[in-house]
Amino acid sequence: MTFDAAAILRFVALFARNWVLLLSPLILLASACGGGGSNIILDPIPPVPPAAPGTPTYSNACAAYTVASTTRQGERDGQNCFYSSNFVSEDTPLTVDLTIPTIEGVHLFEATLQVGIDTASGVPADGPTLTIEAGNTLAWLNKDDYLLVTRGSKLQAVGTATAPITFTGYEDAITGTAAYDDVQLWGGIVLNGKGITNKCSDAQRANDTCHVESEGKPSHYGGNDNTDSSGSLRYVVIKHSGAEAAAGDELNGLTLNSVGSGTNIEFVQVYSAFDDGVEFFGGAASISNLVALYVNDDSIDYADGWVGFVTNALIIHHRDNGNRCIEADNQGNVFDAVPNTNGTINNMTCITSGSLGAEGGGLGTHGDSEGILLRRGAMSTINNSIVADLYANDPGGVNGNECLELDESETRAHAANGATSVNSSVIACDDVGKDALADGEGIDDWFARGAKNVAIHGSSESTSIDSNIQLLNGFYTAPAFVDAAGESFTIEPVNGATHIGALTRDNDWTAGWTICLRARATESCGPWFL
Known part of the structure; x- marks a missing residue:
């Protein structure tokens, strides 16, 4: 394609932000014909895309501040x-x-x-x-x-x-x-x-x-x-x-x-x-x-x-x-x-x-x-939670x-009068509770009669990791629960929650930014029970 000089300038000005004009002795051919025009190649180079969301843009400068002209x-x-x-x-x-x-x-x-x-x-x-x-x-x-x-x-x-x-x-x-x-x-x-x-x-x-x-x-x-x-x-x-x-x-x-x-x-x-x-x-x-x-x-x-x-x-x-x-x-x-x-x-x-x-x-x-x-x-309200001993060390x-x-x-008085409560939660441990309320009721019994709670007592040192206690899938809340006797049970979360425990496999808010939570095959620092 042949352009005169004015046409070239107009063309370059129009596309300056998105194109680079490459002039090379190998591709720029001077014409011997009377118009004084040139044959050129315009090589398109797309603009550099902006950094993806969350991708840091690095600085070459260290932090600095000025106080009193210093x-x-x-x-x-x-x-x-x-x-x-x-x-x-x-x-x-x-x-x-x-x-x-x-x-x-x-x-x-x-x-x-x-x-x-x-x-x-x-x-x-x-x-x-x-x-x-x-x-x-x-x-x-x-x-x-x-x-x-x-x-x-x-x-x-x-x-x-x-x-x-x-x-x-x-x-x-x-x-x-x-x-x-x-x-x-x-x-x-x-x-x-x-x-x-x-x-x-x-x-x-x-x-x-x-x-x-x-x-x-x-x-x-x-x-x-x-x-x-x-x-x-x-x-x-x-x-x-x-x-x-x-x-x-x-x-x-x-x-x-x-x-x-x-x-x-x-x-x-x-x-x-x-x-x-x-x-x-x-x-x-x-x-x-x-x-x-x-x-x-x-x-x-x-x-x-x-x-x-x-x-x-x-x-x-x-x-x-x-x-x-x-x-x-x-x-x-x-x-x-x-x-x-x-x-x-x-x-x-x-x-x-x-x-x-x-x-x-x-x-x-x-x-x-x-x-x-x-x-x-102290008073406390604990909802939709799991406490589980997953290691065989428990004597x-x-x-x-x-x-x-x-x-x-x-503290126990707050539990007795309802100022402290545990709701829609599971405790699966060899020793579920310790101490008793003023009326003699054990803490494990107080927990078990709470709203929608389930207490699973271990019967031996290894029960806490028995395959029949299926509360967690790794550290995710299991989709279904089975107790130590092999019986299934369900818990309805309170306060509009969709599950108990911190997270499920389908809603893993830890992915991408935390360290040492994944399988030990990829990180030696990962939890021992995976």
Whole structure:
């Protein structure tokens, strides 16, 4: 095809965004004819498609911020970014908004990443927001450092199912020397909120003088606003946490200190933690779609007036080390403190191992592997849940691996008067319950007469993994239930749920973003019972 020069310019201008004009001595032929035209080839190249949803776009720059005309920025080290204590620490807290861009490597911190200024007097001011882009990995060089978000500040850590955000330690992220069940490689995540805790009086809350000191290095939480927001955590994996941040004071994977209901927390995994997986100290924060795998202490712990919800929780103990799926307290020293702890657990699957603590001759660092412990005056509502001992370690009749325990008279009184209830749930353990109500009724009998509950007692040390107890398909809720006698039974979920337990094979919300949940043939860290 022959064009004159003007036609070529018009043509190129029209299609400049989508076509590339290739001129080569081999394909550009000058014509000897009088028109001065040329023969050319136009090679179409389609535009680069945008990144698929959830696919991270990598940055070449480390995070940076400017305060008082001084700019601080992380240092590039190959694919990683290194942030010294001069960038951020307890002594140099972040006071302006900061975004951590997605990089192919790791964001490594030398000190505690403190967002906002901690205050122990007056009304905490609104602080900065730390935004962590999807697909990032953040790690800490020193074991006693962690991520702290102060009252009034916010954490926006929003990953996706294909690009979760990971928080971990140096040995895991940088050297690759961490074993699958290593713990205490760093501290954990601590959010301090302005919500209500029963460690403060009504007068303190009304006068803005509620300042409770947190676990770990001293910081403060508490207030009078249970709707407060500390930001969002979505598709987040917290690995190898639980180091001592202060002498004798280990941190949890995720600590929520009086965090309010305005905080959005969903799709969170806590993996290989020395202390608790998630612990609520007051407030009204809720979590949906939680995975707690290989937590050495309590997977879910709540106290001090917490009134939130946990919905869809998959908890699997390590075969040798793990304490309780749930531990609930009102207040450690004042069992009738108000407002009373009154948490709600919907659709939990709790898989205990039968392991024992050191006192029983086992390897458990925090005690025996157990199901649910309500104590010190706590109230709770537990719906549509499964607690099952799936490992043959359970020494039948020892009563050390009970799956439901109500400790102290104040706690049992709540069960007797209906303030605490378990509904549409199954407990399948050698030791179903421990203790008794004031009238002498055993806890296992109290559970069995609850709304639509089923208790399956083991009759030998190996019954807990007998093929006749078909409650789970791997860690999925089985489509049909069979008890220890081989009899089928059904349970109708409450509150409009479609199933009991955390998840089914047809609705697997753990797929794609969690670690170490699949068959051991593909991941050596996977649950032992698969």
